[in-house]
Amino acid sequence: METGDARRALLHGLIDHAPTFPPAALTPPVALAEDARASSSRHAFMLARLVWPSSRLAELPSSPRAISAVLDAPLPRGARVEAVEARYEDRFASLAALAGEAYVEVPLDERLEERLDELAEHGLRAKVRCGGADVPAGAELAGFVRGCRERSLVFKATAGLHRAVRSNGDHGFLNLLAAVVFEGDEEEALQETERSVFALDAESFAWRGRRASAQELARVRRDVFHSIGSCSFFEPVEELVALGMLPA
Numbered sequence: 001m002e003t004g005d006a007r008r009a010l011l012h013g014l015i016d017h018a019p020t021f022p023p024a025a026l027t028p029p030v031a032l033a034e035d036a037r038a039s040s041s042r043h044a045f046m047l048a049r050l051v052w053p054s055s056r057l058a059e060l061p062s063s064p065r066a067i068s069a070v071l072d073a074p075l076p077r078g079a080r081v082e083a084v085e086a087r088y089e090d091r092f093a094s095l096a097a098l099a100g101e102a103y104v105e106v107p108l109d110e111r112l113e114e115r116l117d118e119l120a121e122h123g124l125r126a127k128v129r130c131g132g133a134d135v136p137a138g139a140e141l142a143g144f145v146r147g148c149r150e151r152s153l154v155f156k157a158t159a160g161l162h163r164a165v166r167s168n169g170d171h172g173f174l175n176l177l178a179a180v181v182f183e184g185d186e187e188e189a190l191q192e193t194e195r196s197v198f199a200l201d202a203e204s205f206a207w208r209g210r211r212a213s214a215q216e217l218a219r220v221r222r223d224v225f226h227s228i229g230s231c232s233f234f235e236p237v238e239e240l241v242a243l244g245m246l247p248a
Contacts, residue, residue, distance in 0.1 A: 005202045007245065009217035010177060011046050015236060016068055016156065016229045018051035024231035028059045038233035039065070043246060046237060048227045049082060057081075069099070085127060088115060096123055101226075103127040103156055108140040113147060120151045125226070130171045131160015141171065142186035145179050149224055158229035164239035165195045173228050173236060174198050178207040180225045181217065185210065200245040 017038060018024075019031035026034060038047050049066045055073035068083040069075060075084065075098055083101040095102040105127040106115045119126055128144050130136065136144075148155045157176060165172040171190065178189035178198070189207060192198075199206040204213055212220075230236055240246040 004214055006204050006212075006214040006217055007200055007202060008045065009214040009221065010200060010205050011240070011246075012221070013048040014046050014173075014221075014227055015233055016048045016051050016158075016227045017233050018070075018158075018229050018231050019233075020053065020056070021051065021070075021229075021231050026231075028056065032061070034233070035065075041234075041237075043237045047233060051085070051229055054079070054084075068101075068103075101125055101154075105129060105158075106144075108136045108144055112143060116144075116147045116151055116153060120153050126153050126155035128155060128157050129159045130157050130176070135160060135169060135171065138171075138187050138190040141176070141190055142179060145176075145186050149180070149183065152223065154224060154226050156226045156229060161228045161230060162232055162235040162239070164236065164243060165198060166191065166193050174207075176228075177205070177225065178210075181205060181212045181220050182207060182210045195243060198243070200240075200243075 017035055019026045019034050020028060035050055038044060049068040050064065051068045051070060052060065053072045054069040054075050057069060057076055057079050067081045068085060069079065069081045071084055071086045081099050083103060084095060084099045085103045086095055088104055088106050103125045104119055106112065108128070116126060126148055128141065130141065160170050161173040161176065163170055163172045164174045166175050175190050175192055179186040182189055197208045204211045205217055237246065241248050
């Protein structure tokens with residue numbers, strides 16, 4: 001990862017592309033074509049893994065790019081994946097052996113601290129759902145961010161993060177990034193709706209007077225916030241272009 005440019009440090013490998021999942025729900029051939037278009041685009045540096053259901057891994061080409069498998073079925077024998085994603089209810093003991101990284105989706109409820117402790121104990125990573133049928137309150141999501149940071153627990157986020165900045169009750173991915181980067185202001189960053197108070201250029205990422213350098217952003221992305229899962233690669237990119245944070 002390039003760490004001299006804050007835009008690269010913050011956005012490199014940010015998007016785990018999940019085109020077969022709702023709301024896009026593309027068929028495998030169309031999903032692979034869309035992923036290929038993302039891979040060859042100007043902003044392909046933002047592309048991380050291809051997220052794919054474990055039940056449909058057989059439909060992938062023999063030499064796909066890096067895969068994160070969502071475990072809706074047992075992982076096929078001999079499957080080569082970089083990461084797996086599971087629900088909290090799945091057995092932890094077997095997850096760490098399946099791939100180099102294992103993400104477990106945790107409910108944001110009264111047992112959150114206990115669940116995060118358990119993930120850290122087993123050497124697993126966390127996953128949080130930010131949208132869909134239930135959109136977590138800013139305070140709940142802020143508690144999750146703080147809990148992961150306190151435990152040095154790497155996490156990814158998914159669902160409802162197509163917009164850069166919070167609007168119409170939906171969380172924004174820049175809000176979430178700011179909540180992770182600017183410790184102590186998690187809830188305020190997540191509730192922010194004013195687009196003009198976010199800034200990103202070669203020197204730094206800023207929000208309401210707080211500023212982080214490329215080196216700090218690279219550390220946060222490595223040690224705390226891995227990626228967001230999105231069924232669309234281009235919608236988040238277009239949001240950043242509209243904000244002037246990326247070239248058209």
